[in-house]
Amino acid sequence: MDTPAMLALLERQKAAHLRDGAPSAETRIARIERCIALLIDNRKAIEEALNADFGSRSREATAFTDVAGSIGPLKHARDNLRRWMRPEKRKTTPALLGLFGAKAEIRYQPKGVAGVISPWNFPVNLTFAPLAGILAAGNRAMIKPSEYTPATSELLKTMFASAFSEEEIAVVTGGPEVGQAFAGLPFDHLIFTGGASIARHVMRAAAENLVPLTLELGGKSPVIVSKTADLDVAAARIMNGKTLNAGQICLAPDYVLAPRDKMDGFVEAARRSVAQMFPTIKDNPDYTAIIAQRHYDRIQDYVADARAKGAKVIELKPEGEDLSQQEHRKIAPTLILEPTDDMKVMQEEIFGPVLPVKSYVSVDDAIGYVNGRDRPLGLYYFGDDPAEKEKVLNATTSGGVTVNDVIFHVAQEELPFGGIGPAGMGSYHGRDGFLEFSHRKSVFTQIKKDIGPLKQLRPPFGPAIRKYLDSQMKA
Incomplete structure (x- = not known):
């Protein structure tokens, strides 16, 4: 897929996000359950594809790491996302406003469309595990799997197409030039898993559109x-x-x-x-x-x-x-x-x-x-x-x-x-994945009545505001 086609696909997903708004918990759960079903129904095909791509890969290891290792995070997100979605109450500043009915809270809002660049070593797990947080947070996704595992990448494309519309989840396959163009798309968030040398190119490409990044790299552990x-x-x-x-x-x-x-x-x-x-x-x-x-x-x-x-x-x-x-x-x-x-x-x-x-x-x-x-x-x-x-x-x-x-x-x-420094930035899994792929929107609701302390904040300034300011200038 060339760059104009990928950009058009991204724009369709963004338009669908604006058209439909933030998905309900029921919709998010249904999307996650479709992912779980894809993994269960395609277990044998996944084992065969990875064995073909590696030349020899343990079927049991694939079932453990890529299949079961993906179902676990998806189930965890499915079972907890209602709780994660609840607005979080915070204290007001100054606290006096809260006594009179002002409110401060954080609302968790989908970012929109997340890009996922997954690697060859665990191509199924490192696609579906991030999706657990991405879908729990209410986002849509575009996925670029590795060209090093062509059989698995094509299988992923077929699997997602059988259960999702391209407005929900789409898979883009191709070589390094496709990956480079994909990294430069104006996503609402981009997660890359791979080596530090490629991550530098991904980060530069994402910077052109100020796309927030999660980088899961590696290093010498x-x-x-x-x-x-x-x-x-x-x-x-x-x-x-x-x-x-x-x-x-x-x-x-x-x-x-x-x-x-x-x-x-x-x-x-x-x-x-x-x-x-x-x-x-x-x-x-x-x-x-x-x-x-x-x-x-x-x-x-x-x-x-x-x-x-x-x-x-x-x-x-x-x-x-x-x-x-x-x-x-x-x-x-x-x-x-x-x-x-x-x-x-x-x-x-x-x-x-x-x-x-x-x-x-x-x-x-x-x-x-x-x-x-x-x-x-x-x-x-x-x-x-x-x-x-x-x-x-x-x-x-x-x-x-x-x-x-x-x-x-x-x-x-x-x-x-997640990593730190050369090992990466950002983190996911569980609620931390939900938070990583959500916009934490701060909402303050002011009290309705225009009481004296609020009036003091407007000109003409008098003794009351000066007395308040003096009280704040103390250690």
């Missing part, structure tokens, strides 16, 4: 393993997070900081956990392939660079299994021990099943290492020391935190999900 951590539990949970979708997750643990005397123990625990999850990798349908050759080559280059610069590289795969000749682009879980900062793997988000593991002497050293880098989307702490945990939480800044596991804070609908 660290794991701090305490000396008090249970290494078997920590390693199993870390490696599960690192191998889910082959590490192609914005919240995947990007590097581990482990106590120096626990390094060998962590490596062996990681080896055991991977062997238990994946007794084979090459032809294992539970193990996901890398999305494209470009990303496969990029990840392999990280490993080669680290090896060339002196890091110890450990592939966690069955003895003798050769992944160099294979139908798909699978990379075994790989540990890079004691990486240095000049290695590419420590400079860029990995987005693959490669995990650097770096030792520290004191937790202060670990905190300093984290704080010496860009603020991450997620941070993970494993340990059983409450004081140390609080120290890590208070001394570091990240989009969110999971304690004694990885990634799980994103699944909490009562917690906002």
Whole structure:
């Protein structure tokens, strides 16, 4: 679709929004329920499309992350939006006005039309999860899915067209040039999920029309393993997070900081956990392939660079299994021990099943290492020391935190999900998503009677207003 056609589609949605006004709770619920039905009815087709796009992707992982992981947020929004929609009363200033009947409140108004640019790693979930907040807030939506997952993008287009008119939800497919034009449309709000390098272009394009943005990016999310951590539990949970979708997750643990005397123990625990999850990798349908050759080559280059610069590289795969000749682009879980900062793997988000593991002497050293880098989307702490945990939480800044596991804070609908700094801006999920995609309109209703204090605010000014002003000029 070219730019004029996309702009015409957007204008039709905006006109429909003005024509119909803010939708009732019943209409919003009906739209959300249609989304839930689409996911339930198309589960198998979604699994097949994503398996085709990746070359090999676990059907169970797809059902868990993209299907069930989308139904949860939609149900949460459906069941709570009536409460979220209620006007919120606020106190008047000065309080005296409230005693005489003045009112202050916030009303939650749909912004209008939201644009959604969804990524390739979880193309269904990262379309429907934002839609939960967008539809709960009463908006319409235009969606641009990734060109890296063409089968899934076409399926999304067909799915939405079967249940929604283009005035409600429309899907626009195409390559980077379509995405660039889409980002430049005058939406009432735009949410982009993806890499920071593309986000800069999206932000520039949106700035031309002063479109408010939600950016969900990523970065190098660290794991701090305490000396008090249970290494078997920590390693199993870390490696599960690192191998889910082959590490192609914005919240995947990007590097581990482990106590120096626990390094060998962590490596062996990681080896055991991977062997238990994946007794084979090459032809294992539970193990996901890398999305494209470009990303496969990029990840392999990280490993080669680290090896060339002196890091110890450990592939966690069955003895003798050769992944160099294979139908798909699978990379075994790989540990890079004691990486240095000049290695590419420590400079860029990995987005693959490669995990650097770096030792520290004191937790202060670990905190300093984290704080010496860009603020991450997620941070993970494993340990059983409450004081140390609080120290890590208070001394570091990240989009969110999971304690004694990885990634799980994103699944909490009562917690906002979002980044900070290079990891993104804005947040959604649950009520925070409703607020993100709503205009919070302040409404003040003045008292009807023109009492003395109000008259004092108008000329001619006299002793009464001067006395009031003097009373306000005190600490």
